[in-house]
Amino acid sequence: MNVIADFSVVPIGVGVSLSRYVAACQEVLEESGLSHRLHAYGTNIEGPWEEVFAVIRRCHERVHAMGAPRISTTIKVGTRIDRDQTLNDKVASVTSKLGGGG
Amino acid sequence: MNVIADFSVVPIGVGVSLSRYVAACQEVLEESGLSHRLHAYGTNIEGPWEEVFAVIRRCHERVHAMGAPRISTTIKVGTRIDRDQTLNDKVASVTSKLGGGG
């Protein structure tokens, strides 16, 4: 089962600056080979269910290994059986419907 | 790695009444043997990372099998390496701080 997901990892107990943990997580994503895209409040990712959640788990492991005692992550995950859809399709599908002046 | 998680499954394309899909998902949770608790906007669940996400996946499979072409699920997942914590601990930890001086 293929998924399109979005997740944002919040390390807890490591102070106020989180960007190096998010960057470490981006490196885990790079290593995974899965298609992904960073935005200002999370990362889009797509792939088989098992792989996507295994990658998010590796993010947790990496961030804990960097010293974060606790992590709270929010994930959105979409599946569909009517047709295939990619990250690009989803954005294109919306922008094609924006009207003249949208 | 043990997790405390919360998730809510939204079947798309099956009309406005979602409760029978949520109920089917509760039965998947029952079958799993994992500790879980329904609330008004999702379900708390705890257990090993792999098992928790395998159960959520089975919810998607069950709900798709019931006819939902598309599903969007929101998940929060917490991990910690400083100590163990259960669903009950989390609630108790907050309620102990309410009231006189909370």
Add this chain to the structure above:
Amino acid sequence: MNVIADFSVVPIGVGVSLSRYVAACQEVLEESGLSHRLHAYGTNIEGPWEEVFAVIRRCHERVHAMGAPRISTTIKVGTRIDRDQTLNDKVASVTSKLGGGG
């Protein structure tokens, strides 16, 4: 417009123990008079849109005032125009479908 919502506040930069911040937020909820219910990964709340989000804002203000430099909150919010529904209705609607064959 009435909403049923669920939210969980994660204070950042205040160490690993978050329960006293969550408890402070519960007190803001009590002061609001809105119907609400704590669970292990957030709080259910219902009421008019403006009031619910004003309460969540006051939680942020209270938690910042307690010293948290940064907060990340996840909110789910549901609205419907087909009929009224309360927190209790939502749970009852699911549990009525559990059991004999679900």
Add this chain to the structure above:
Amino acid sequence: MNVIADFSVVPIGVGVSLSRYVAACQEVLEESGLSHRLHAYGTNIEGPWEEVFAVIRRCHERVHAMGAPRISTTIKVGTRIDRDQTLNDKVASVTSKLGGGG
């Protein structure tokens, strides 16, 4: 209080294709004048707390007016009192910490 937020609106009871509702919501965002950016599983937005949540409310109103009887929205909202931060800052802060090509 300024916020950086991310939200995704899921209309329920209108069939499987949601993009025209998401597009309508993008138009509400355009009208608001707030800085925002669509991604594959939601939209980043920044601005004063009241304005951001008023815009999300207008999205609900617009989508209900288009015929959706029910909507479930997931929102992440971040506030900080230690310094100002924009959508661009958040992405730049992470990418600056990625290693040689990471």
